[in-house]
Amino acid sequence: MPSRIVGGIGLSHVPSVGAVVDRNRSQEPAWKPLFDAYIPVREWLAQLKPDVAIVVYNDHAADFGFEKYPTFALGVAERYAIGDEGFGTRPLPEVQGELDLSIHLSEALVYEHEFDLTLCQEIAVEHGFLVPMNLCFPHGQGKDEMSGWPVRAIPLQVNVIQHPLPTARRCYKLGQAIREAVSSYPQDLKVVVMGTGGMSHQLQGRRFGYMNEKFDHWFLDQLESDPAGLAGITHREIMEQAGAEAVELIMWLTMRGAARGKRIHRHYYAPMTTGMGLITFED
Numbered sequence: 001m002p003s004r005i006v007g008g009i010g011l012s013h014v015p016s017v018g019a020v021v022d023r024n025r026s027q028e029p030a031w032k033p034l035f036d037a038y039i040p041v042r043e044w045l046a047q048l049k050p051d052v053a054i055v056v057y058n059d060h061a062a063d064f065g066f067e068k069y070p071t072f073a074l075g076v077a078e079r080y081a082i083g084d085e086g087f088g089t090r091p092l093p094e095v096q097g098e099l100d101l102s103i104h105l106s107e108a109l110v111y112e113h114e115f116d117l118t119l120c121q122e123i124a125v126e127h128g129f130l131v132p133m134n135l136c137f138p139h140g141q142g143k144d145e146m147s148g149w150p151v152r153a154i155p156l157q158v159n160v161i162q163h164p165l166p167t168a169r170r171c172y173k174l175g176q177a178i179r180e181a182v183s184s185y186p187q188d189l190k191v192v193v194m195g196t197g198g199m200s201h202q203l204q205g206r207r208f209g210y211m212n213e214k215f216d217h218w219f220l221d222q223l224e225s226d227p228a229g230l231a232g233i234t235h236r237e238i239m240e241q242a243g244a245e246a247v248e249l250i251m252w253l254t255m256r257g258a259a260r261g262k263r264i265h266r267h268y269y270a271p272m273t274t275g276m277g278l279i280t281f282e283d
């Protein structure tokens, strides 16, 4: 049987979640509702037993610099290091890659689907990647492989920082191409696709702290019921309605282009400066 996508997860990332995980503070009142929302998601994933997670995320200038920032960058490596975002390297196990699937994806996406990806034989992953992994998968704290992650992972880094950004529709089409590419890989692997970032937030300028919960709920509704229509949204519409950094939400459309099927979980929590959304689909 060829590989197949068994699920999709859209979820927010914020760097503070990493610090909370590392200091065992997830049961504190401010954080507990967020982590509790992931208990059923972890149970669901334990039953789905994915072999590989394709994590569509953005790097916040920890490993990718503004002097050359790729639009779409795919990890093509056996393993990925834990990046240092300026506070030292977090005590997390190295991320094991799935090299042969990465090679297949790169060839299928470049040759058949004409997505001219930047291919990376080294990526140090940071909170955009690690916080979703922290939330969805149990893992050890140490660096040794035995305490590692229950899935292998492939990072797909998207430029949502340095304009011009890829359009929402381009991100959605990339997800559709990933779906086809995964299903043409002959090895029997179960794949989940994660799209991370957002939801509403703005971390700069006069609108610092701006959020729009109504927009976030609308986005979740549309992502579920009409993703192809939602893909027509412009960067400007997202940024005006939900804050400048909410434009990270275009990465959720890559997940949704790849993952079909029934919505399983949905949760929203907004106690801080970023709308923390969660939605899953079982294919």
Ligand code: FE
Binding pocket: 013, 058, 060, 128, 197, 198, 248
């Ligand atoms: Fe971010």
